Every structure is written in C-alpha cells, then in structure tokens.
Amino acid sequence: METHFETLAKGLYEQANKIIDVFLKAKRLDPKTKLSIPKDFQKEFFSLVDKVNVSLMEDKDNFYGYFLLQMSREIRFDISSPTAVNFKGANYVIYFNPLIFLNLTIKQMETTIKHEILHIVSMHLIRAKEFKAGYSPLAVNMAMNIVVNTYLEHLPPYAVTLEWVNLNYSLKLLPFEPFEYYVEKLQTALDLLETAEDETEDESNSAEKIETDYNPEKTHDIWEESNDIDEKTLKEFTEKFIANSHKGSIPNYLENMLAKLKNSKGELPxxxxxxxxxxxxxxxxxxxxxxxxxxxxxxxxxxxxxxxxxxxxxxxxxxxxxxxxxxxxxxxxxxxxxxxxxxxxxxxxxxxxxxxxxxxxxxxxxxxxxxxxxxxxxxxxxxxxxxxxxxxxxxxxxxxxxxxxxxxxxxxxxxxxxxxxxxxxxxxxxxxxxxxxxxxxxxxxxxxxxxxxxxxxxxxxxxxxxxxx
Structure with a gap:
C-alpha cells in the first residue's frame, strides 16, 4: 500500500514533468525562453525535503539533519544526480533535481543527502580542483564517490560503489583505501580503454539542458560554480558547520573523517x-x-x-x-x-x-x-x-x-x-x-x-x- 510520503513524491514528480514539458514546448518556439519554476511547486517540494530532514534528525546519525538545516536549498533540473552541492555566498548550497530525486525512496533520499555532506566534510570540493591536471573528471568523480559510498546504506541502484567499479572495469580495488589510491587505479583503467574525450560531442544545443538520468562523469560539474575561495577559508566554514551539527553521538567512520579534517593541513604529495x-x-x-x-x-x-x-x-x-x-x-x-x-x-x-x-x-x-x-x-x-x-x-x-x-x-x-x-x-x-x-x-x-x-x-x-x- 502506498504511503502518504510516496503519494506526495509521486504527485510532485508528475508536476515536475509537466513543468519541463511546458518549458520545452515554449523553448521550441523561442530558444531564449528561460525555465521558470512555479513558487507553489517549490513550496511543496521543499516541504517534502523537510520531511526527509525530520527523518534524518530522528535518526541515530542526526549529524546530517543538523548539517542540512544550515544549508541553502535550490532546485536545478540541469544536474545529472538527485542532489549536488557547492559553496556560494558564504554558505553551502544543496541542489535537487526533482526528476531524479523524486524517484527515490525516503531512505535513498536520506542517503543521497548524506552523500553530499560527506563530500563536504571530506573537502572534495577543493580536492577535485587539485586533480584537474592529469586526471579525467570521470576518474576523479568515481574515486570520490567510492570513498563516501563505502559508508552509506540504502544507496540508489545506480550509485558508484567499489563493487560496481570492480565489476564494470575488471578491477580488484581494495576497500577503505584513500582517495589517491582509487583515482590512480581508475585513471589507469580508463587510459587502457583509450576513450577519446575530445571525440565526444555534446548532443545538447540548449544552454539550459534538462537532465533526467544519473551521469557519474557530470555529477560534480556544479562544483565549478562555487565561489573562488582558498582551502583554509573553506575549511574554517566547514568546521563551523560541523560544530553546529555535532549534537550527539556520531558513527565511528564519521568521527574519524571529522578528526582528519581538523588535523589535516590540506597538502597533497x-x-x-x-x-x-x-x-x-x-x-x-x-x-x-x-x-x-x-x-x-x-x-x-x-x-x-x-x-x-x-x-x-x-x-x-x-x-x-x-x-x-x-x-x-x-x-x-x-x-x-x-x-x-x-x-x-x-x-x-x-x-x-x-x-x-x-x-x-x-x-x-x-x-x-x-x-x-x-x-x-x-x-x-x-x-x-x-x-x-x-x-x-x-x-x-x-x-x-x-x-x-x-x-x-x-x-x-x-x-x-x-x-x-x-x-x-x-x-x-x-x-x-x-x-x-x-x-x-x-x-x-x-x-x-x-x-x-x-x-x-x-x-x-x-x-x-x-x-x-
């Protein structure tokens, strides 16, 4: 039997599709048309997000619920993942793509929010920039996702996990290894496939593309829109968010992550x-x-x-x-x-x-x-x-x-x-x-x-x- 939450999510998903249909029809008539998200839809959608947040607050890992409370929220139909984050206006912003997010169960919604917060406390927004020279976005994204998804349950079926990567790339990567280990192994595997990124054409002629499916290569593209901020300052902001979120006991893996963030100097070899x-x-x-x-x-x-x-x-x-x-x-x-x-x-x-x-x-x-x-x-x-x-x-x-x-x-x-x-x-x-x-x-x-x-x-x-x- 369908729960009230599932009924609400299903109704919002249908509304989201109607919004996109109207937008695409208008854009065919006038390519300069911009996507407009009705305020009523935004209000209902974020009301659903509030219910997910309450569930997080009631969970033993309520750290994530308190962290989410401090974040700004926006709807973006052009991100290729259910959620995404960046740092803008002296605050962390979490983005939701309703076309992907609303297809998840409430537990999977919780997990994808936890996933983004773990990227933040792992300082991946800075780390990704460091690896732009010499590493492909796909290798970097998958390596970061392996690291954070190792600790999460109720993952969406398309989530990039250690098991998924080992199966799809014929690798034997070990669990609980550092980010550097995974990105090096993955880039080597991708190099062997001889995929030429410069031969890949962007099929979209629209500056405002609508994403309906998860794409591991593009899932962190929105990080490029973050404010230009040095690592020390971003770390200080992150530590403030963490301090305001630490209201009770937290899992051992998260405690270790937070300790390493506090003690690290942020320098990579x-x-x-x-x-x-x-x-x-x-x-x-x-x-x-x-x-x-x-x-x-x-x-x-x-x-x-x-x-x-x-x-x-x-x-x-x-x-x-x-x-x-x-x-x-x-x-x-x-x-x-x-x-x-x-x-x-x-x-x-x-x-x-x-x-x-x-x-x-x-x-x-x-x-x-x-x-x-x-x-x-x-x-x-x-x-x-x-x-x-x-x-x-x-x-x-x-x-x-x-x-x-x-x-x-x-x-x-x-x-x-x-x-x-x-x-x-x-x-x-x-x-x-x-x-x-x-x-x-x-x-x-x-x-x-x-x-x-x-x-x-x-x-x-x-x-x-x-x-x-």
Missing part, C-alpha cells in the same frame, strides 16, 4: 601529480608494419604506430628563492624515481631574473651544486626556454615569489609548480598548471650524495601527510 603528468605526456609515434592501424584494423595497407618518444622534462630551480639545497636535492631524487619507467631526458634550468645555467642529467649523481647568484625572480625566461626547446613537461621549484603575469605562456606541455616549504603561494594570477607545496625538511648532510641522505627532526618528501578520507 606533489610527486603523485608528477607521476600522473608523466603518464599524460603525449608520445610521438613511429610507423610499424608489425602492428595494424588501431583506427582502421582492416586496412592492411596502413601501418600501425609505436611510441618512440623521449619525454623532454625540464626541472627549473629558482636559485633566488628560499628553497634549500636539502629540499631540492631530495625533490630531484623523487623526480628521477617518478620518471624512471619512462623514456626520458631531464634538463636542469637554474634561473633567478634570468637563466644562469642549463645542463642535462641522467641521474641524481649528475646534478651540480647550485651556482651562488641571488638576483630577483622572473619565471618568464624558463617558459621561453621550454617553448623554444619544445619540452613535454616543466617542473618548477620556487618559493613562489616572482611576476604576477607571464610574458610567455606554456605551449604544448604540462606545468607543475612546486612551492618550497618556506614559500606561501604562487605570485602569478594564472598558474597554467598545478601548484603544490613541499614539506619542510632539515638535513644534516648538505652534500649532494643522494645515496646517503640523513634527516634530523624532519621528514622526507615521502613522509608528506596524506589525507585518508
């Missing part, structure tokens, strides 16, 4: 990004008769292709900055550890206000002591050199203090900025690449013997704190 960027470096090809053409395998007259590319990696060092010899020596050791499985050529560029020295190295033993010149700092000369010499990847070690705008932007290669432990942030308005930080280290031995590095009261780059979410 830069070498993880370097590893991903190396895998994304475009390879030049050579023709071969030993392999069929991948796009036209039946054409025996067409040669296949093999990778014959030697990746040209530039490692730039800002010799004017506060990055220490110890930091750079340890970092360059890790650069070689990351690139050792690739056919590569590493060029060291020492620069302050101009390039002072350029030389190639095959191992850490070839790295020379830095020349003792301390001028001002300009990043542009390094980019001019990288552009001229057609580099594939530029890793720039600096304290971050230089121009606010590059006179020569990167052309055809990836850039990874690594800010020294004493540095604050990159002075450039546009980084044209990922920006990461080193962790402070202190080393007794200042010689460049990388096989015998001893530490005192500090950490190597391998000891950088990971955020296990």
């Amino acid at each position: 830069w070498n993880l990004y370097l590893k991903r960027l190396m895998g994304a470096v475009e390879s030049n090809k050579k023709k071969t008769i030993a392999r069929r053409n991948r796009r036209q395998p039946d054409r025996l007259d067409l040669r296949g292709q093999l990778s014959s590319h030697k990746a040209k990696i530039a490692v730039a060092l800002d010799i004017s900055g506060s990055i220490s010899d110890e930091e750079f020596n340890q970092a360059i050791k890790e650069v070689f550890a990351m690139v050792r499985n690739y056919n590569h050529e590493v060029t060291i560029i020492e620069c302050d206000s101009e390039i002072r020295r350029v030389y190639k190295v095959k191992s850490v033993k070839d790295v020379k002591d830095r020349i003792n010149i301390r001028g001002g700092t300009k990043f542009t000369p390094v980019f001019e050199y990288a552009n001229t010499h057609k580099m594939d990847l530029l890793v720039y070690f600096t304290d971050g203090k230089g121009e606010d705008e590059l006179r020569s932007i990167p052309r055809g290669y990836k850039t990874l900025w690594v800010i020294s432990g004493n540095g604050d942030k990159l002075s450039l308005k546009e980084a044209y690449g990922a920006v990461k930080k080193l962790k402070d280290i202190e080393i007794k031995n200042t010689a460049l013997d990388m096989n015998d590095v001893s530490f005192r009261d500090g950490y190597s780059m391998n000891d950088q704190e990971k955020i296990h979410i």
Whole structure:
C-alpha cells in the first residue's frame, strides 16, 4: 500500500514533468525562453525535503539533519544526480533535481543527502580542483564517490560503489583505501580503454539542458560554480558547520573523517601529480608494419604506430628563492624515481631574473651544486626556454615569489609548480598548471650524495601527510 510520503513524491514528480514539458514546448518556439519554476511547486517540494530532514534528525546519525538545516536549498533540473552541492555566498548550497530525486525512496533520499555532506566534510570540493591536471573528471568523480559510498546504506541502484567499479572495469580495488589510491587505479583503467574525450560531442544545443538520468562523469560539474575561495577559508566554514551539527553521538567512520579534517593541513604529495603528468605526456609515434592501424584494423595497407618518444622534462630551480639545497636535492631524487619507467631526458634550468645555467642529467649523481647568484625572480625566461626547446613537461621549484603575469605562456606541455616549504603561494594570477607545496625538511648532510641522505627532526618528501578520507 502506498504511503502518504510516496503519494506526495509521486504527485510532485508528475508536476515536475509537466513543468519541463511546458518549458520545452515554449523553448521550441523561442530558444531564449528561460525555465521558470512555479513558487507553489517549490513550496511543496521543499516541504517534502523537510520531511526527509525530520527523518534524518530522528535518526541515530542526526549529524546530517543538523548539517542540512544550515544549508541553502535550490532546485536545478540541469544536474545529472538527485542532489549536488557547492559553496556560494558564504554558505553551502544543496541542489535537487526533482526528476531524479523524486524517484527515490525516503531512505535513498536520506542517503543521497548524506552523500553530499560527506563530500563536504571530506573537502572534495577543493580536492577535485587539485586533480584537474592529469586526471579525467570521470576518474576523479568515481574515486570520490567510492570513498563516501563505502559508508552509506540504502544507496540508489545506480550509485558508484567499489563493487560496481570492480565489476564494470575488471578491477580488484581494495576497500577503505584513500582517495589517491582509487583515482590512480581508475585513471589507469580508463587510459587502457583509450576513450577519446575530445571525440565526444555534446548532443545538447540548449544552454539550459534538462537532465533526467544519473551521469557519474557530470555529477560534480556544479562544483565549478562555487565561489573562488582558498582551502583554509573553506575549511574554517566547514568546521563551523560541523560544530553546529555535532549534537550527539556520531558513527565511528564519521568521527574519524571529522578528526582528519581538523588535523589535516590540506597538502597533497606533489610527486603523485608528477607521476600522473608523466603518464599524460603525449608520445610521438613511429610507423610499424608489425602492428595494424588501431583506427582502421582492416586496412592492411596502413601501418600501425609505436611510441618512440623521449619525454623532454625540464626541472627549473629558482636559485633566488628560499628553497634549500636539502629540499631540492631530495625533490630531484623523487623526480628521477617518478620518471624512471619512462623514456626520458631531464634538463636542469637554474634561473633567478634570468637563466644562469642549463645542463642535462641522467641521474641524481649528475646534478651540480647550485651556482651562488641571488638576483630577483622572473619565471618568464624558463617558459621561453621550454617553448623554444619544445619540452613535454616543466617542473618548477620556487618559493613562489616572482611576476604576477607571464610574458610567455606554456605551449604544448604540462606545468607543475612546486612551492618550497618556506614559500606561501604562487605570485602569478594564472598558474597554467598545478601548484603544490613541499614539506619542510632539515638535513644534516648538505652534500649532494643522494645515496646517503640523513634527516634530523624532519621528514622526507615521502613522509608528506596524506589525507585518508
């Protein structure tokens, strides 16, 4: 027998479809027509959301109910998931797509709200931006969803879970692993499928698309609409929301998440990004008769292709900055550890206000002591050199203090900025690449013997704190 709640949800779903039908008919007559959601429908819909919130408040996990009370609410028919969140106007906003949300049971509605709140407390809105360089949206979204869905019950049937991913991608991913583990494994699996995102066409000619089905690749697109806010400030806002939501006992998994949020410094290992960027470096090809053409395998007259590319990696060092010899020596050791499985050529560029020295190295033993010149700092000369010499990847070690705008932007290669432990942030308005930080280290031995590095009261780059979410 249908409950009162189910009857209410069903009626609202029918209303939602009528609203969309009217909109689409009007848009065919006038493409400039904007979607207008009747106030009566909004009132009834959010009344239903209130009932879900009451259910959350009465649940043992009432943390989610109190968290939802603080959030702004909006209806969006253009999101490809039942719910979505972002941060706008100094507040977290939760969005609902009635065409997807109203098809859920009340328990599934609760779960999808919990799902969004777990993304927030996991700082995924910031983490997703960090992984834009070198990782596909699908890999990032699925990795984040695996992490939060591991702890949830009553999931919608289409939810991205560990079991679903292992089955659909023929993987054997382990449970309760950190986000970094999942995104790396998933991106590798997606790369093997050789799906070309640039060949995918958007079938929608409408700027205001109506979404009726769940799409894991687009489910977090709305995060891009969040206000531009630094991680420290967003973390402070999040901690205030958490404090106001913590009214009683909470599950152990949530308590662990909140503790890690409070204790984390929010820094992710830069070498993880370097590893991903190396895998994304475009390879030049050579023709071969030993392999069929991948796009036209039946054409025996067409040669296949093999990778014959030697990746040209530039490692730039800002010799004017506060990055220490110890930091750079340890970092360059890790650069070689990351690139050792690739056919590569590493060029060291020492620069302050101009390039002072350029030389190639095959191992850490070839790295020379830095020349003792301390001028001002300009990043542009390094980019001019990288552009001229057609580099594939530029890793720039600096304290971050230089121009606010590059006179020569990167052309055809990836850039990874690594800010020294004493540095604050990159002075450039546009980084044209990922920006990461080193962790402070202190080393007794200042010689460049990388096989015998001893530490005192500090950490190597391998000891950088990971955020296990």
